[in-house]
Amino acid sequence: MNIFTAHxxxxxxxxxxxxxxEHSRGTADLGERYAEKIDTPVIARMQGMIHDAGKLCRDFNDYILEKNNFTRGMIDHCYAGARYLMELAKKTGDPRMVEVARYISHTVISHHGLHDWIDKDGNDYFRERISKDERYEEIRSNLIEMLSEQEWLNLLYAVKEEYMVIRGKVAQIGKDTTTFAFYMGQxxxxxxxxxxxxxxxxxxxFQEGKGTEAVFEENIWEVLSEKVEEKCGEFRERKDPLSKLRCDISERCKCYAERETEICRMIVPTGGGKTISALRFAIHYCKKHGKERIFYIAPFRTILEQNCEEWKRIVGEEYVLEHHSDMIASFKTEEEMAEYELRADKWDMPIIATTLVQFMNTFFSDRMDSVRRMHRLCNSVIIIDEVQSIPAECVCLFNMGVNFISTIGKSAxxxxxxTQPDLEKVKYPLRITDSxxxxxxxxxxxxxxxxxRNEIISALRKFGYTYVEAARFCMEKYRTEGTVLFVVNTRAAALQVYQELCKQKDSEMILVHLSADMCPEHRRSLIKDLKEKLKKDKVICVTTQLIEAGIDIxxxxxxxxxxxxxxxxxxxGRCNREGKDGECCPVYLLNVCEEEIYALKSIKTAQDVSRQIIESKAYEDLASVEAMQLYFQKYYKECKENLxxxxxxxxxxxxxxxxxxxxxxxxxGKKSYRVQAFKTAGELFKMIDVPTTSVIVPYNExxxxxxxxLRTETSNSEIxxxxxxxxxxxxxLSEKTKRILEKEKALELLQCGVWLLEEGYYDQNVGVTLKRGTWIY
Structure with missing residues (x-):
């Protein structure tokens, strides 16, 4: 056999x-191991063996060894294996073999980047790609040296058997042409x-000369179950009613882990110990049902950091990967950073805590690091916290992604x-296991x-409240209650209410403003300080919704x-969390007429539906599960064209x-299940579709x-x-804010493409300001 170099x-x-x-066989061996959990090891072996067939030529060998003038990308090494498989399948005269070969060929052609199988002009991109013939005869003859044609054919027949089983399973959840094609694409x-x-x-x-997979003890879930039970034992020793209730809820979750499930709900009221109960369920479910890892998914980094920290304290941080953008600033050495990036690329730790954005990107983004992680979600327990935070436009994508990973991917x-959203009553519903x-x-x-611990009270008025009136209302409640949280819908509204309260505040009051106009470190510091002040001082905090979900305050x-x-x-949930003295504290609803939300259609729709629920007076408790079910039914009905x-x-x-x-x-309009526009869809998908420009701000020294x-550094690695x-x-920064600051000459664009905010335009009370040294928004 001729020797050809891969790396x-x-x-x-x-x-x-x-x-x-060597590389093909090694990739096939690894892929086979990865795919065992989803019953497709033979498909994975075929992919691995043939994915780099295009490297079986002298030109590519000499390019790797730097013996010719070819540069990266000049040799298409992905098409040849796909073409060979299609030719082999067509020889059998079996249409199903051709279908199977095409699916394998898609993954081979796309292993360095996604493609649209029908392009914007209606052309069949796959057909165009396998019509190429560069070096094909040389490659084909070397492929047959690697495995004989009969061996390739036998492997393809074995692939067909696996594929048809999976196709049958997909047909059970994809009962119409659209859902079937979607799930086959997944x-x-x-x-x-x-x-x-x-x-x-x-x-x-190969490059490192050693294995790069994370390795843990075989009895990992036995080890972690002992740790979580030790923590739960601390609660069992307490005799107060709250601890007893938390123990009871936790026991119910542990018992539920005995049964098999695909998609289920966990409804625990604020203060009920949801974080530990979820971890306990997940560990015991992995132990009982042989799952590989646990994912904790949260919509906001603040919740993620808080709950991940608690999980780390219970099981040990060596078992947990916390994956989000703020983590990259916490490493001191290049070695620590490299290890973190490897684990974040692979998601091969026992417990992964990441954002809802990363989770959804795994199904829909065009980034290959997101594609790479997808199989790690299989055969896992996936805890999705604050699930009501899914944006309306992503509801159907979320439902279908979760349906797929729970059935074909065998995850719980x-x-x-x-506040559970009613995800089963939309066009593409969630398949809840235990109805x-x-x-x-x-x-x-x-x-x-x-x-x-609290009661939601409507204080809505026909013509609403101006900022001055809203601040006055806040001051009235402050005088009777001592600590008040005022949550508004926009950064501008938070600043305006804050400014009005500054005019009305008394000498005892500590007034705090929190907003996304502040950098993460600033917000983190303020929240930490705020928690301490709330123990002894009179406080008003004005903020946007960034504080309202999951923050322990x-x-x-x-x-x-x-x-x-x-x-x-x-x-x-931020009101009277401790339930002191058995009191029921007030949560007031105001309609602030000066809030500019006309361009924020989703908020306006949500407001209208909430008003319907409130004015119907059908629910004594507006926070009840039943009231929330009706709210989401009505909300999704209003948004049905945008889901x-x-x-x-x-x-x-x-x-x-x-x-x-x-x-x-x-x-x-032709019926075909192999025409997905993966690349275009991946480029268009943005979980948070708010165009912003990131700017570094002079928060501290x-x-x-x-x-x-950054102004002086020229090395890319140092930058x-x-x-x-x-x-x-x-x-x-929003586009509008960026334009204003550019006009003010408050922004500096460096050669490396990074934006900096000039000093004088960042304030310790409000964050980014539009005028030097002033808070006027």
């Missing part, structure tokens, strides 16, 4: 090579994930929230009654500017469900020093290192 490395001054056969992406991870891991292992998905038992905690009504009174009922209930992530594609109005299924417009370094440290000092 090379330098060891002690001499060049060592990895042959194409299966293609899943197998591409297996191939990409196996390919990159085998390459990294837990939807956590006291009889609404929550794993069973009858939760007693839990809510026992933990009722408590006020005697909460005022919420009218919003969706889910936001209202989450804000109420599938509407986009414009080549001048046509469509949605991502269509682009990722039948791709009807590009495919001229460290931030200012980093800004000085990247500084930017990692500066991540916690960045603020996202």
């Amino acid at each position: 090379k490395r330098e060891v002690n001054g001499r060049v060592e090579i990895q042959t194409v056969f 299966f293609e992406r899943l197998m591409q994930s297996v191939l990409v991870d196996a390919d990159r891991t085998n390459t990294a292992d 998905v837990v939807l956590c929230s006291a 009889k038992e609404y929550s794993m905690t069973g009858d939760y009504s007693g839990d809510f009654q026992a933990l009722k 408590s006020f005697r009174c909460v005022i919420r500017s009218l919003a969706g009922m889910d936001n209202v209930v989450q804000a109420a 599938m992530y509407n986009v414009e594609d080549a001048g046509m109005e469509t949605d991502l469900v269509n682009l990722l299924s039948m791709n009807a417009y590009r495919n001229c 460290e931030a200012k020093e980093l800004m000085v370094q 990247a290192k500084i930017l990692r440290q500066a991540q916690k000092y960045t603020v996202g």
